[in-house]
Amino acid sequence: MQSNRKKRPKPGHFSRRLGQYSLYRTFQKDPLFAFAFAVAVIVGLAALIGVPRIWRSTPVGFQGAIIRVSLLDKFQAAALAREAVSAGRAGDHSGALTAWRAAISQNLGDARLHRGVLECLLDSPEPRREDMVIAAASTGWLLGLTHTNRSDLALVAMVLERHGHPRRALAMLAGTAVDGVNDEPIRRALARATLAAGDFDGFAEQWKRDASTWESDPSMRLRYDTWLAISNGSGAEEARNRLRSAMEGSDALSADAARLLHLAAQQRRDVNDLKSALARLDRTADRRLSCASDHAAYWLVLAEKGQEAEARRLAADYAPQTPDAESAATYVRTLAQLGLRTNALGFVSVNMGAFGHSPELWSAAFDLYLREQRWNDLQRAITTAKVLTTHHEPLYAEVLFAEYRSAVERHRPAEAETLARELVQAPLPLPRDAIRYGERLRRDGHLSEARQILSAHRAELETDARYWSLVFSTAMDARDLETMRTAVDGLLRLHPNSTSWENSRAALLLITGDEPAEALRLTFAGLQRSPSSPELMINHAFALVRNRRVTEARELLLGLDPSRLPPSVASSYRLVQVEIADAEGRAADVLAAAADLKPEQLLDPQRDRLNQMLARARSVPPKSSGL
Numbered sequence: 001m002q003s004n005r006k007k008r009p010k011p012g013h014f015s016r017r018l019g020q021y022s023l024y025r026t027f028q029k030d031p032l033f034a035f036a037f038a039v040a041v042i043v044g045l046a047a048l049i050g051v052p053r054i055w056r057s058t059p060v061g062f063q064g065a066i067i068r069v070s071l072l073d074k075f076q077a078a079a080l081a082r083e084a085v086s087a088g089r090a091g092d093h094s095g096a097l098t099a100w101r102a103a104i105s106q107n108l109g110d111a112r113l114h115r116g117v118l119e120c121l122l123d124s125p126e127p128r129r130e131d132m133v134i135a136a137a138s139t140g141w142l143l144g145l146t147h148t149n150r151s152d153l154a155l156v157a158m159v160l161e162r163h164g165h166p167r168r169a170l171a172m173l174a175g176t177a178v179d180g181v182n183d184e185p186i187r188r189a190l191a192r193a194t195l196a197a198g199d200f201d202g203f204a205e206q207w208k209r210d211a212s213t214w215e216s217d218p219s220m221r222l223r224y225d226t227w228l229a230i231s232n233g234s235g236a237e238e239a240r241n242r243l244r245s246a247m248e249g250s251d252a253l254s255a256d257a258a259r260l261l262h263l264a265a266q267q268r269r270d271v272n273d274l275k276s277a278l279a280r281l282d283r284t285a286d287r288r289l290s291c292a293s294d295h296a297a298y299w300l301v302l303a304e305k306g307q308e309a310e311a312r313r314l315a316a317d318y319a320p321q322t323p324d325a326e327s328a329a330t331y332v333r334t335l336a337q338l339g340l341r342t343n344a345l346g347f348v349s350v351n352m353g354a355f356g357h358s359p360e361l362w363s364a365a366f367d368l369y370l371r372e373q374r375w376n377d378l379q380r381a382i383t384t385a386k387v388l389t390t391h392h393e394p395l396y397a398e399v400l401f402a403e404y405r406s407a408v409e410r411h412r413p414a415e416a417e418t419l420a421r422e423l424v425q426a427p428l429p430l431p432r433d434a435i436r437y438g439e440r441l442r443r444d445g446h447l448s449e450a451r452q453i454l455s456a457h458r459a460e461l462e463t464d465a466r467y468w469s470l471v472f473s474t475a476m477d478a479r480d481l482e483t484m485r486t487a488v489d490g491l492l493r494l495h496p497n498s499t500s501w502e503n504s505r506a507a508l509l510l511i512t513g514d515e516p517a518e519a520l521r522l523t524f525a526g527l528q529r530s531p532s533s534p535e536l537m538i539n540h541a542f543a544l545v546r547n548r549r550v551t552e553a554r555e556l557l558l559g560l561d562p563s564r565l566p567p568s569v570a571s572s573y574r575l576v577q578v579e580i581a582d583a584e585g586r587a588a589d590v591l592a593a594a595a596d597l598k599p600e601q602l603l604d605p606q607r608d609r610l611n612q613m614l615a616r617a618r619s620v621p622p623k624s625s626g627l
Contacts, residue, residue: 077106081116093124101134114142115152118159125252127162129291129324135159154185157193162256164291165326166196171430174460184213188220195223196263201495202463203227218253222246222260229264240264240273247280254280255289266297271305274298292320292331299334312338320347325358332364336371344368352381357388359398359429366402370409378406394429401437408444420449424456431460438470447478465494472504479603484508499529506539512605516546534565538572542579550583571601575610582613590617 084099100117107113117138121131139156146152157169170193173186187210195203207214207224214220228239243264246257258280265273278298281290295318302311315338320331328351335344348365362385369378382399389395404419420441428434434457441450454461454471461467468490475483485508491501506522509515523540530536537556544553553576562570574593581589590613599607 073106077103077110077113080106081113084116084120088120088123093120093126096120097124097131097134104138108141109145111142111145111152114138114145115155118142118155121159122155122162123252126255126289128289129164129327132163132165132324135163150183151185154189157186157189161189161193161196164293164324166193167430167432169193170197171460174431184210188214188217191220192223195226198267200227200230200267204231219256222253222257226260226264229261230267232268244273244276247277258289262294262297266301269301269304271298271301271307274301291324291327292318293327296330296334299338303338308338312340315340316343325361329358329360329364332361332368336368341368341372345372352384357393357395359395359433362395363398363401363429366398366405370402370405373409375406375410378402392427394427397423397426397428397433397437400426401440405440416444417446420444420446424449424452428453428457431457432464434461435464435466435470438474442470442474442477447474450474451478451480451483462490463494465491468494481508481511481603481605499526502526503536503539506543510539510542510546511603513546513609516543519543520547534560535569535572538569538576542572542576545576545579545583548583550580554580568601571597575602575606578610578613582616587617587620590614 080099080103084096084103087093087096087099097117097120100113100120104110104113104117117134121127121135124131139159142152143149143156153172157173160166160169160172169189173190173193187206191203191206191210191214194206203223204227207227211224214224222243225239225242228235229243230236240261243257243261247254247261249257258277261273262277262281264270265277275298278290278294281294283289295314299311299315302308302314315335320328328347332344332348335341335347345368348361348368352361352365362381365381366378369375369381382402385395385399389399400419400423404416404423407413407416407419423437423441428437434453438450438454441447441453451474454467454474458467468487472484472487472491475481475487488501488505488508491498492505495501502522503526506519506526509519509522520540520543523536523543527533527536527540537560541553541556544550544556557573557576557580560573562573565573574597577593578590578597581587581593594610594614597610599610602610
């Protein structure tokens with residue numbers, strides 16, 4: 001019986017088999033050659049594995065091009081990153097930024113490298129505007145690679161704010177929840193951008209909530225000093241002194257202090273502090289930290305202070321150094337405002353091609369041509385911009401808006417109507433542009449389109465008082481009582497103690513007849529603050545009538561002469577007189593007071609109530625003459 005087990009090879013079998021090959025015999029006879037051959041094989045394998053770009057760098061789910069790198073690229077990027085970190089620790093921020101750039105060029109899909117360059121920019125003692133090129137690129141890549149990780153979002157927002165783009169930072173942070181303890185970086189970024197964007201009340205609210213955390217942070221303390229300096233309250237002068245002292249220091253905060261002093265001085269219209277801040281920002285020719293918009297603010301304040309000739313001289317002599325689009329737009333608008341329209345037109349014509357798809361600069365150019373009524377230049381600019389953009393890009397909205405304004409100013413209503421409808425569907429450059437578009441559409445009578453644009457961007461703008469003011473005005477023009485009430489509620493959430501908007505809320509309560517006791521409380525408080533205001537006297541009289549205190553209402557209005565009141569206020573006066581006469585049963589006086597009222601100027605509840613009072617008055621039989 002044969003065994004199924006395989007036979008084992010005899011000892012030396014494999015040696016005899018390998019000995020048949022000449023290469024093996026050579027290895028046996030020449031060990032040095034064998035070693036060299038092994039090294040060559042290892043190097044070849046390493047080259048096959050390390051040199052071809054076969055390793056995916058971008059994560060799964062990344063919405064963009066797939067980046068593949070070689071192992072050699074990864075090793076070089078890691079070495080350059082270590083070099084960048086070492087340079088940063090040694091205080092060589094320029095060298096660190098150069099190394100980070102080189103590292104990113106080796107491995108574009110590594111989020112850690114993009115995070116490193118942004119942290120380098122945030123820590124740099126000289127935040128140059130030209131660094132925004134690499135910052136903008138790394139911002140997009142980092143947020144895409146990490147799927148908008150919250151800590152990275154805070155980092156990106158602070159870099160944007162520090163380099164002069166706080167509104168972009170706010171747009172990024174819009175809608176981000178900041179309730180958790182771990183969201184402090186987001187809250188910090190939001191506070192910094194809020195202050196830099198000019199929302200000083202908003203910054204004060206955020207500081208009040210997180211002051212215990214931020215008190216020990218020198219950077220946040222500088223920003224609090226900026227708020228104090230602007231507020232002009234107790235401690236304002238000490239805060240300004242601290243900003244001036246920090247600006248003259250040699251640490252990394254000196255440039256930030258100069259920027260913040262410039263902001264405070266601009267709000268206070270302080271020529272001397274503006275000049276000092278600009279001198280610090282322009283200290284060296286090769287590291288200009290200021291931009292055209294910083295100088296433009298100085299020129300405007302000079303002009304306000306009666307030094308218009310000096311402002312015009314400085315503006316005419318100033319040569320912007322590679323300004324970003326937003327700064328260039330401010331520069332163009334300021335030149336036009338100072339009467340240097342030839343300079344503005346020259347800058348636009350020379351530089352327009354350099355800013356490509358920038359809605360800010362195109363908008364400034366369109367405004368300039370429209371103001372000067374240079375219709376041919378405007379049409380050429382519109383045609384050029386249309387070539388650069390598509391219907392799905394923000395620049396297209398600016399093109400439509402320019403065409404719309406041109407049609408209105410050249411009295412082409414049908415064309416303007418069509419363009420207004422198209423504008424509603426176009427993507428806006430920034431959410432705040434809804435206010436600019438809405439104001440113009442409302443002014444031209446396109447209420448439906450204005451309301452659509454404003455409604456579409458409520459989520460992004462509901463913390464902006466200008467937005468709610470415009471919503472209120474547009475709703476009033478459209479006689480939309482419900483939207484007026486929503487707008488007043490929105491404004492009172494932002495400014496709970498606002499006298500004007502408390503008065504508006506009281507007026508709405510009087511119009512609808514709701515909550516008469518609350519209306520009386522609001523109108524009384526308003527009249528206490530402004531006892532000589534005819535509008536408030538009329539509103540309070542209205543509230544007194546609604547609360548059946550008719551005699552007090554009549555006595556309150558005795559000192560008012562309706563012929564000396566503005567038309568809208570006189571109309572309210574007559575409506576209250578109708579209410580008083582109706583409450584006292586004086587039918588003839590009801591008809592007399594209502595004779596000058598125009599029902600089309602009233603809201604629906606007011607018109608309905610007026611018709612009821614007129615019907616009662618007409619149903620009363622005339623008194624007998626006694627004959």
